[in-house]
Every structure is written in structure tokens, then in C-alpha cells.
Amino acid sequence: MATTGALLAVVTGLVGACGGDDPAEPEPSSDATPLSADAPFLELGSFVSTEVEGHELVEDSTIQLGFADDTMSVWAGCNTMFGAFTVEGGVLRWSHEPASTMIGCEEDLAVQDEWLRDLFLAGLAATTDGTALDLAVDDVTIAMEPEPQADLETLLGRTWSVVGTISDGTTSRVPPRVRTPRLVVGDDGLARLDTGCNTGRTRVTVDSTSVTFAPPTTTRAACPEPTNSVEQVVLSVVDGRSDYLRYDGSVLVLVKDGAGLVFQIT
Incomplete structure (x- = not known):
């Protein structure tokens, strides 16, 4: 349900455990x-x-x-x-x-x-x-x-940077060595797409409950792992109507056919 400057990094560091007895399970x-x-x-x-x-x-x-x-x-x-x-x-x-x-x-x-x-x-x-x-x-x-969901119309004219992917029930950060996938969306919905490997175009349409993407057209360069896996999730979500979304004005989560993306909106 993730704001940035030029490029968002994602951290997953663990917080060290404190000494003493383990806390009781909340009831x-x-x-x-x-x-x-x-x-x-x-x-x-x-x-x-x-x-x-x-x-x-x-x-x-x-x-x-x-x-x-x-x-x-x-x-x-x-x-x-x-x-x-x-x-x-x-x-x-x-x-x-x-x-x-x-x-x-x-x-x-x-x-x-x-x-x-x-x-x-x-x-x-x-x-x-x-x-x-x-x-x-x-x-x-x-x-x-x-809390009411933010107006989806405010997604237009902004940059959407992918900071996380959802696949096979697991939410993961974009690996640090993968170029940040992003959409630069115009006020009219026309968007430049970067999958983290290939680039292309699509069109974004919003209504009161969903986001729909026109089938994207992209270059066809071969992508090494893990870039290829990230690109496949991006392309599966950025094509057609979302099944589910949440948007709070700065973070957008889109899910389609079991795959999902967490966008930072700037």
C-alpha cells in the first residue's frame, strides 16, 4: 500500500533484536x-x-x-x-x-x-x-x-517509479542492480515506459476505481537476470485493467492476474 527525489532506493535491513525475554504474543x-x-x-x-x-x-x-x-x-x-x-x-x-x-x-x-x-x-x-x-x-x-482513497485523476501528469513487485504471493523490493522501472505519465495519459531493461510507450486511463493500460510497445533487447524477472512482472501489470488497487496520493499498489507493482508517485 511506497516518496522520492531522483531515484528511490529500497531498504530491507533488519533491526537488531534487544536482549531479554521475548515479548509476549499479543492477544x-x-x-x-x-x-x-x-x-x-x-x-x-x-x-x-x-x-x-x-x-x-x-x-x-x-x-x-x-x-x-x-x-x-x-x-x-x-x-x-x-x-x-x-x-x-x-x-x-x-x-x-x-x-x-x-x-x-x-x-x-x-x-x-x-x-x-x-x-x-x-x-x-x-x-x-x-x-x-x-x-x-x-x-x-x-x-x-x-480513510478515503485519493482521486485517481491525480495520477496523470506524474512519474510512477516501481519500488516493489508482487509475484507468487511474495512482495519484494526491486533489486539494487536493476534500473528502476518507471512510467512518465502525461496529463493526457500518454506515457513513456521503462521496464528496467527495455523502453517503450503506453497509454494510461483512469476511472473512479481502476487503472487501465493500453498494450505497451517496447524495444526487444534481451535482459539478464534479475532484470528479466522484474520486467516480466512490469509488463504483466502494465497491460489492461487492474484487478485491484490502493492509492494514497503518493503510493500506488496495482494488482493484475496475481502479479503486482508498488509505485512511488512523484
Whole structure:
């Protein structure tokens, strides 16, 4: 559910574990309905924190949580972290170390990003009344409400940089040695396409719920691995109508026929 300057890098460094006993597994409250992985209300896609207790957020920042297919994204004023997620026993967590955009931000926001990464890797008890989402672990509670999706018309006239791919149920960063795939989209929807290896053209059409690409025309140079694998995901998504998307104004996740791309919109 990932902003950049010239070129986005993606980081996947692990945060070292602290000493002492392992934290207790969070348990959902008996007074609410535990979240399930197939909860229909997750189709609302994007949530924003309305109240956080047990931890003080950086002034004027909120936590934004996005879901698209099997990918969960988290943003709190600096970098966007994203990766595959699970919900087991009412506990919501990333299933592995998330990828992240990498932009320069103030130290307090960078520290907040690290706190959130640890929080969602460890897992939070998640409960819902069918609309709101409540998260809790240890002494921290986060109340969240649905957030309207950004107007898809604002995707036109901007540059879309691919920072992650979704394939076979796995969300991965674009390998550092692969040139960043991107679309430079004009106000009229005509777009220059770079797959990370080949270049070409397509046309982007948006409506209130989806993005549609005209069949792309590209050069046909042979691409080495892992560039070839990234290009194949790009070409499978950038051709036809998306099956599912989430867009928050800066990060766009598109899924089509089981493959997906995480774009940073600048």
C-alpha cells in the first residue's frame, strides 16, 4: 500500500533484536471481534490513526495503514514500508521484513519509522467492529478509521517509479542492480515506459476505481537476470485493467492476474 527525489532506493535491513525475554504474543480483546485475513472490511483498503495511547507520535504525524491484495503498507510521515502480511489468531503482522522507500527525513520521524517496523513485525492484536480497526500490543493501543482513497485523476501528469513487485504471493523490493522501472505519465495519459531493461510507450486511463493500460510497445533487447524477472512482472501489470488497487496520493499498489507493482508517485 511506497516518496522520492531522483531515484528511490529500497531498504530491507533488519533491526537488531534487544536482549531479554521475548515479548509476549499479543492477544485480541475478548470484548471485540478479532480480525481475520479474509475480513471484507479490509477492502476499504486504507486506514488512518485517530488515537494512539502508550506511545507519543511525532507532532502533526499520524499512522496510515493500507491493504492491497496480500500487501500491507505503513506510513507515518517519512518512509513508506510495505510487505506481505498475515492475520493469525487475530494478530496482524508482516510475514517477513518489509521493504521501504528511502528518503531523507528528520531524525524523530526516522526513529518513529523504526518503532513502527518493529511493532508490525512483532504483531499486534487486531479487532474490528466492521469499520474501525483497533490495534494493541503491550501498553500501546492504536485506534484507526477508514480513510478515503485519493482521486485517481491525480495520477496523470506524474512519474510512477516501481519500488516493489508482487509475484507468487511474495512482495519484494526491486533489486539494487536493476534500473528502476518507471512510467512518465502525461496529463493526457500518454506515457513513456521503462521496464528496467527495455523502453517503450503506453497509454494510461483512469476511472473512479481502476487503472487501465493500453498494450505497451517496447524495444526487444534481451535482459539478464534479475532484470528479466522484474520486467516480466512490469509488463504483466502494465497491460489492461487492474484487478485491484490502493492509492494514497503518493503510493500506488496495482494488482493484475496475481502479479503486482508498488509505485512511488512523484
